[in-house]
Amino acid sequence: MNAPFPMPQGGAIPQDDDVIVVDAASRHFGGRRRLFSAVAAPVVRAVDHVSFRVPRGTCFAIVGESGSGKSSLARLVVGLLRPTAGEVTIDGVALSTLDPVGLRAMRRKVQLVLQDPRASLDPRMTIFDTLCEALTVHRLHPGREARLERVKAVIALVGLSPAHLGRYPHELSGGQRQRAAIARAIICEPEVLVLDEPVSALDVSVQAQIINLLADLQAKLALTYLIITHDLALVEHMADTVGVMYLGRFVEQGDVEQVCGAPRHPYTQSLMAIAAQIEPLNRDQPATVLEGSIPSPLAIPSGCSFHTRCPLARRLAAVDGADIIQTADGRVPRRCAEDVPLPHAAPGGRSTATCHFAASPLPVSHD
Amino acid sequence: MSVMNTVASSPAPDRALDFVPKSRWTVLRRLVSQPKGIVGLTLVVLYLLLAIFGPALAPQDAFRQNFAQTLQRPSAAHWFGTDQLGRDVFSRILVGARATLGIGVGGVSFAFLIGVPLGVLAAWRRGWVEAVVMRAIDVMLSFPDIVFALAVVAILGASTQNVIIAVGVVSIPVFARTARAVTLSILAEPYIEGSISLGASPARVILRHVLPNISGMLMTLSTLLFASTLLSASGLGFLGLGTQPPHPEWGTMLGESRSYIRSHPYLATFPGLFLAVSALAFNLLGDALRTIYDPTSRRTARPARFLDLLRRKRAPAAPTAALLPPSPGAAVSVRGLRMAYHSQEGLLEVVRGVDLDIMPGRTLAVVGESGSGKSTLLRAIGTLANPQEVAVTAGTIEIGGESALGLAPEALRDLRRRKIGIVFQDAANALNPVLTVGQQLTEAVQTGSSLDAAAVRQRCIDLLGDVNISDPERRLDMYPHQFSGGMKQRIVIAIALAQDPDVLLADEPTSALDVTIQQQILVLLREMQRKRGMAILLVTHDLNLVARFADDVAVMYAGRLVESGHVATVLARTLHPYTQALRASAPGGAEGRGKRLLTIAGEPPMIGALPSGCAFRPRCQRSQNRSQCFAEEPAIRLVASRQVACCFAEEAC
Incomplete structure (x- = not known):
């Protein structure tokens, strides 16, 4: 915990302690001409030049x-997608060096837990069959008795009873299904769990049970977590480091205390401002809203991709004497619309924000 | 642990506290426990027995023509009557069972074994494989079935085997297209991604997760195609390319009886009955199997009884606590x-x-x-x-x-x-x-109002402006x-x-x-x-x-x-x-x-x-x-x- 956050720029030198190292990974879709089709599909830059590393036993949140x-980034880490450029290294092994068979064997180390356990378990298999499949695939615990033994041990670990093994997913409640999905993920003793919105499909009163279960398992099994969520309260509760993603790039990444406690990128600031509101909105005052919605990844804005919505750029443009240009989305500083921003490290180096104005103290406070 | 006390989460009766993996006879036991399963299984077994022992059981020679006794009604001597050449229809049905079922089951199996892998492959590989397979199948579909079958028989020669191939080829596009469509929808399910990320090989994903989940649909399709396959086989027979006379086959018998349908309707009745029941038998069995392999459909639905219907009408006696009067002025x-x-x-x-x-x-x-x-x-x-x-x-x-x-x-x-x-x-x-946004808004504005078109449009523009949509006039037509x-x-x-x-x-x-x-x-x-x-x-x-x-x-x-x-x-x-x-x-x-x-x-x-x-x-x-x-x-x-x-x-x- 609280491991010093390594800088994303510069060559990623894998350290012994890093389980996941993502080095300048990009994933683009489309751009190829399909058979019987005259024009090339437009390029979608789903993930663009993303770097981060996750030390063993910690939790990184996207x-x-x-x-x-x-x-898409999560699927790059699991190896379900191959990066168009860059490299993903799991436990010291670069995924690009593996053939399909090696990749499948590697998957034992990185397991995925999906959002909706109703959909992520095969409806035609009992919980026992589902759990056994993982063991069969990786040829672990051969033999009927050994397998049953292992299944029972794992089921106890996630708080289910052997009576649940004979049931089909639809015969379980939402919380039990998610426990079963977690059991399937840990039965092969993985190093990394990739958790894609692990609690957002569950009832509120059950969410806390699953969050606690995940924390227990992380401590007991020395797991490394990569959690994908939009719930900033969950991030602050579970994660050690965090990357805030906007249009395929990290706009801010670093220690959770730093990023969530003192956000430096205007996008993170907007997200945190909304998450922090637990007081009733004042009916007589305009509320802070982030205008517009996320642009299509088919047409990523020039310069800083956030400039079309950025409240900071609007405020800076209102300052006299600044170099301002008019865009379709209003007046913004020229740099925002034309130059791609570089990551700026925070004092102390525990987080970076990819904003032209992150280095300089904010000229206007945001209230 | 506290999570154990779930309330009524399981429609199944509580199983033993400890878990025992299921035995291999489970499928048969579950099959027999359903009425449709038992009927379907019995009928299919009977048909199989008929196919095996039919010729031995035939009471008379199915090929002997007797022009003194043509087109007789059913009688003690000829249970199902005689045909236009005086042959005993009952014996012909028994003898023809093997050829008929052979063509039906064979044709469907042939189409299944080629069409389903093609469809699954197209859905799994996507890209150029899918493009080639699907275009080829579209071309096949554009020919009339019978022309296609005729071509196949013409190339390979007329024999029962080749008829099976011919009628099978006709059904390949149907299987391939259906298999591709259902596979695509199954592949989009998160549990497929879950199993791939588990490290399962493509073969395993397809065999363990895709095929079981598309089998229900394909099973239904097979039973539907069984009947139509027999009919197109009889069409070939009618053109002299199918089972060659004098060998009996139900579809051909049905075809021949068409000329006598007015004067001697029973001639078509019996082969038709056997054909229809055979399709029904496979259908019932398929349906029962699907119920077994699809656990989500296994909730044993109790038929609504008449008494229940009556009972529904009456609301339960609610506690008649004095209700407070509604608040004045409340919305x-x-x-x-x-x-x-x-x-x-x-x-x-x-x-x-x-x-x-x-x-x-x-x-x-x-x-x-x-x-x-x-x-x-x-x-x-x-x-x-x-x-x-x-x-x-x-x-x-x-x-x-x-x-x-x-x-x-x-x-x-x-x-x-x-x-x-x-x-x-x-x-x-x-x-x-x-519908455009404007049409949908107009509908909402117009209901119960007498505004003219221009006023309605203005009201729609105002509404869009109210909800902070910029450029509302243009947006109305999107x-x-x-x-x-x-x-x-x-x-x-x-x-x-x-x-x-x-x-x-x-x-x-x-x-x-x-x-x-x-x-x-x-x-x-x-x-x-x-x-x-x-x-x-x-x-x-x-x-x-x-x-x-x-x-x-x-x-x-x-x-x-x-x-x-x-x-x-x-x-x-x-x-x-x-x-x-x-x-x-x-x-x-x-x-x-x-x-x-x-x-x-x-x-x-x-x-x-x-x-x-x-x-x-x-x-x-x-x-x-x-x-x-x-x-x-x-x-x-x-x-x-x-x-x-x-x-x-x-x-x-």
Whole structure:
């Protein structure tokens, strides 16, 4: 915990302690001409030049809106997608060096837990069959008795009883299904769990049970977590480090205390401002809203991709004497619309924000 | 462990506490336990026996012609009569069973074995493989079946084997297309991704996950094609290319009997009967097998008995507590509302005595988990509850001073139009994709009004402007798919506001949206409320959203409002143990980092399987198994300026 956050720029030098190292990974879709089709499909930059590393036993959170590319990034780490550029290294092994068979064997180390346990378990298999499949695939615990033994041990670990093994997913409640999905993920003793919105499909009163279960398992099994969510309260509760994603890139990443406690990128600031509101809105005052919605990844804005919605750019443009240009989305500083921003490290180096104005203290406070 | 005490989560009877993997005879046992399984299996076995022993059982020579006895009626000597050449029809049916079933089963199997792998391959590989396979199949489909079959037979020569191939080839496109379509939809399921990420090989994913899940569909298709395969085989026979005369085959017999259908109808009856029953037999068996391999369909549905139907008519005797009069001036006033779902087991109470008022210009948030009855309550207030599914068994609902219960359909529509606007969770599905936004808004504006076209259009533009959509004139002519999720929800709100409703009902209006868009929509709703003075009923599961947005809050658990009052009062200090636990179990941000969350034991109760006494008792921290909690459903009382339903609410003050 609280491991110093390594800088994303510069060559990623894998350290012994890092389980996941993502080095300048990009994933683009489309761009190829299909058979019987005259024009090439447009290129979608789902993940663009993303770097981070996750030390063993810690939890890294990816936060973003739908369309930000966070799910594609998770699938790059699991190896379900191959990066168009860059490299993903799991436990010291670069995924690009593996053939399909090696990749499948590697998957034992990285397991995925999906959002909706109703959909993520095969409806035609009992919980026992589902759990056994993992063992069969990786040829672990051969023999009927040994397998039953292992299944029972794992089922107890996630708080289910052997009576649940003979049931089908639809015969379980939402919480029990998610426990079964977690059991399937840990039965092969993985190093990493990738948790894609692990509690958002569950009832509120059950969410806390699953969050606690995940924390217990992380401590007991020394697991490394990569959690994908839009719930900043969950991030602050579970994660050690966090990357805030917008249109395929990290706009801010670093220690959770730093990023969530003192956000430096205007997008993170907007997200935190909404999450922090637990007081009733004042009916007589305009509320803070982030205008517009996330642009299509087919047409990523030039310069800083956030400039079309950025409240900071609007405020800076209102200052006299600044170099301002007019865009379709209003007046913004020229740099925002034309130059791609570089990551700026925070004092102390525990987080970076990819904003032209992150280095300089904010000229206007945001209230 | 606390999670064990789930309530009625399993429709299956409780199995032994310890788990025993299933034996290999399970399938047969389950097959025989269903009526359709036993009938189907018996018939199929009989047909197989017929195919094997038919020729041996034939009482007469099926090939011997007897021109003295042509076209005889059924008699003791010829059970099914004789045909135009005086041959015994019964014997011919027995002898023809083998060829017929051989062609039917063989043709379908041939098509299945080639078509299904092609379809699955196309869906799995996508790209050029799919393009080539599907175009080839489209070309095949563009030829008439019989021409295709004729071509195959012409190339390979006429024999029973080649007829099987010919009629099989005809069915390949159907199998391939269907297999591709269902495989694509299965591949999109998260459990496929789950199993790939587990490290399963492509072969394993297809054999263990894709094929079982598409088998039901393919099984039904096979039984349908069985009959049509026999018919096209008989068509070939008719053209002299199928089973060669004098060898009997049911389809050919049926074809030959066509000439005599008026004068000698029995000639067609018997082969037709055997054909139809064979298709039925495979159909029943396929259906039964599908039920076995699809565990989700195995809920043994009890047929609704006549007595049950009678019983449904009568509502259960509701406690006739004196209801308070509705509040004067309230936009919505609900008193003593009880609602129940019709089900196999009778009526299941889902709303169990709800009183609430919403004053104009205020927002009431109803908070609850799945199954708490919150959405049913909202639908009842919106006069949208389907009386076939759910019945109001007691209580009153008044919208703007008018009763919303017991109205004729016409009056109900009128009330709904004038007073109620509704916004549902999923904006994407609330708009019709083939109509422009303008058409849908126009429909909402025009209903019950006498505005001319120009005025209607102006009103639509104003509405879009009201919900902060820029450039409304141009946007009117766009289709829903051209808008983002947040924009669509704004359009849905504009439609809901078209008739200036007194009350706006919003069922989880933002839970499908991103955080930043959520905030935009909430701020918009609040602005609309301020301008128009309407009442809002917001149904949600998110307490933080309630704190930011609502004036009043009502927490719903198992069909009752367990705690309700002003947001500031209730959330400042919650009194009901459920509300307290909900507040405490949410991750609290930075302060709680790394600490364990407080949890609520167990899971929300299922409708119709509530514990005795207080519905929250099994999960309650405060109850400590005190006898009062078992004895009675706690009354709703006024404690510390809010309504609360807990016997020991004062302990939290």
